[in-house]
Amino acid sequence: MKITVLGCGALGQIWLSALNKQGHEVQGWLRVPQPYCSVNVIDLEGNAVNKTWIANDPQFLAQTELLLVTLKAWQVSEALRNLQAQLPAACPILLLHNGMGTLDELKDLPQPILQGITTHAAKRDGTVIIHVASGVTHIGPGTPESAGLSELAEVLHQALPDVAWHNNMASASWQKLAANCVINPLTVVWDCRNGELLAHRDQIARLCGEIATVMEREGQHTSRDSLMDYVFAVIESTAENTSSMLQDIRAERRTEIEYITGYLLRRARAQGITTPENSRLYELIKRKEQDYERERI
Numbered sequence: 506m507k508i509t510v511l512g513c514g515a516l517g518q519i520w521l522s523a524l525n526k527q528g529h530e531v532q533g534w535l536r537v538p539q540p541y542c543s544v545n546v547i548d549l550e551g552n553a554v555n556k557t558w559i560a561n562d563p564q565f566l567a568q569t570e571l572l573l574v575t576l577k578a579w580q581v582s583e584a585l586r587n588l589q590a591q592l593p594a595a596c597p598i599l600l601l602h603n604g605m606g607t608l609d610e611l612k613d614l615p616q617p618i619l620q621g622i623t624t625h626a627a628k629r630d631g632t633v634i635i636h637v638a639s640g641v642t643h644i645g646p647g648t649p650e651s652a653g654l655s656e657l658a659e660v661l662h663q664a665l666p667d668v669a670w671h672n673n674m675a676s677a678s679w680q681k682l683a684a685n686c687v688i689n690p691l692t693v694v695w696d697c698r699n700g701e702l703l704a705h706r707d708q709i710a711r712l713c714g715e716i717a718t719v720m721e722r723e724g725q726h727t728s729r730d731s732l733m734d735y736v737f738a739v740i741e742s743t744a745e746n747t748s749s750m751l752q753d754i755r756a757e758r759r760t761e762i763e764y765i766t767g768y769l770l771r772r773a774r775a776q777g778i779t780t781p782e783n784s785r786l787y788e789l790i791k792r793k794e795q796d797y798e799r800e801r802i
């Protein structure tokens with residue numbers, strides 16, 4: 506297949522090299538246009554992959570059969586709006602990012618949209634991307650037009666297993682959102698790796714209680730205790746990780762808070778639910794972002 510990967514950060518580079526190894530024709534697409542993109546990855550077996558592919562080629566884009574989007578949530582809408590006219594109308598777009606809310610922003614796009622979440626872990630060490638842990642990528646329809654695209658799961662699974670297809674992604678997406686609402690801002694509050702959050706059980710219980718109330722109103726069967734079990738399992742399996750939000754805050758970059766806790770708060774408001782603990786974390790992260798944005802002016 507001809508596949509364009511939009512966003513060539515850690516996850517984008519891992520997908521580019523895995524898809525190319527599987528025989529697919531790939532190109533990268535960078536927001537700041539460049540003719541080539543270089544990939545420098547240490548794969549799960551410890552092998553170094555150093556390759557350069559074409560990037561930002563409009564002809565390739567016009568023939569693309571799958572667009573894989575590995576941008577941060579807040580970059581997705583604008584980037585896709587700039588590309589949509591050059592992309593075939595039937596080309597599936599797979600979104601792989603933290604948080605929720607981008608689908609609402611992309612309702613009028615002609616292309617079928619798939620949503621995905623992944624537990625693959627990668628970290629940057631200087632200019633090298635290290636694929637530190639294998640994981641599962643869950644994908645499914647984001648719009649009704651993409652309901653029949655389950656064969657893509659098999660194509661992706663051959664390149665970077667495991668990939669699982671879900672006819673309904675709501676449950677998996679909400680669970681992942683819950684984990685991100687707890688882990689990401691709390692690692693900023695405590696300035697710690699994910700595993701150190703095990704010491705903050707009461708705070709996590711309060712957050713999960715609020716999140717479970719919102720999820721139940723959104724039609725998800727859950728409870729504070731089952732969410733806590735899930736969140737603690739993620740904390741344990743990613744104990745050595747520095748969360749993406751803590752990495753962003755340390756590097757003074759914009760975080761995905763609007764699509765994580767921000768999305769939860771928007772749904773809570775629409776349902777008339779108060780979420781003081783989550784609101785406090787949201788405000789705290791926004792303040793940190795504003796502080797360094799103000800310094801730049």
Ligand code: KPL
Nearest residue numbers: 603688743746748749750
């Ligand atoms: O998705 C993550 C992130 O850091 O953004 C978790 C699950 C918290 C793993 O670090």
